[in-house]
Amino acid sequence: MPVPGGMYQNQGPSCFDKMKMGFMIGFCVGMASGGLFGGFTALRYGARGRELVHSVGKVMLQGGGTFGTFMAIGTGIRC
Template sequence: MPVPVGSFQSGPSCFDRMKMGFMIGFCVGMASGALFGGFSALRYGMRGRELATNVGKTMIQGGGTFGTFMAIGTGIRC
């Protein structure tokens, strides 16, 4: 059976793949930042607002870093 002309499906663009790589990396980095930042802050004896601020900052930093590297790696593969 012949393939109809003009009815092919294209995959996501390279930029869409890089966005998805960043988002996946950001989520993984946030999870690891919560674990490592939480244990580190508890080890230093932080409680309350200080604990939440420190863990939140660690989560954002970990997410941004890992997300950036995942986006770069995905861009290289395009």
């Protein structure tokens, strides 16, 4: 049974909401790829323990922020 529209029709998410979602998706993808590539690189250079966790965490945040920013910009262009 359809729901009556009333005065306000259902609207999709705003452009800003789409950009936030694009950033979050890009951040997650960047974190995952940063964890993989940063982990392998740190292990290749012989990092262990606290040094390994610190370097992988730094690469994950940098990758997530970078890729999230580009995804948000791309989503904003599409709006």
